[in-house]
Amino acid sequence: MCDAIESCRWPGRSQVVRTNRNVTYLLDGAHTPKSMEACAEWAAEEFANLGKKSVKKIALFQCTADRSPSTLINYLKV
Structure with a gap:
């Protein structure tokens, strides 16, 4: 079971998408206070x-x- 959990993919949850144009997207489907807090920490x-690196943050x-x-x-103030 641990192997299954470690290899699990959950697109849209703590997902990092890097592009070839020096752009990185952080994607998360958080929608509750607890999940927003976890998203902000991540x-x-x-x-x-x-x-x-100087980065522009857009939510x-x-x-x-x-x-x-x-x-x-308010949880996203990182």
């Missing part, structure tokens, strides 16, 4: 791995009507 680690954020966008977006 993104901060990814940004730290970029070292001293594309979607929220369903039953969620509070102002509460959730």
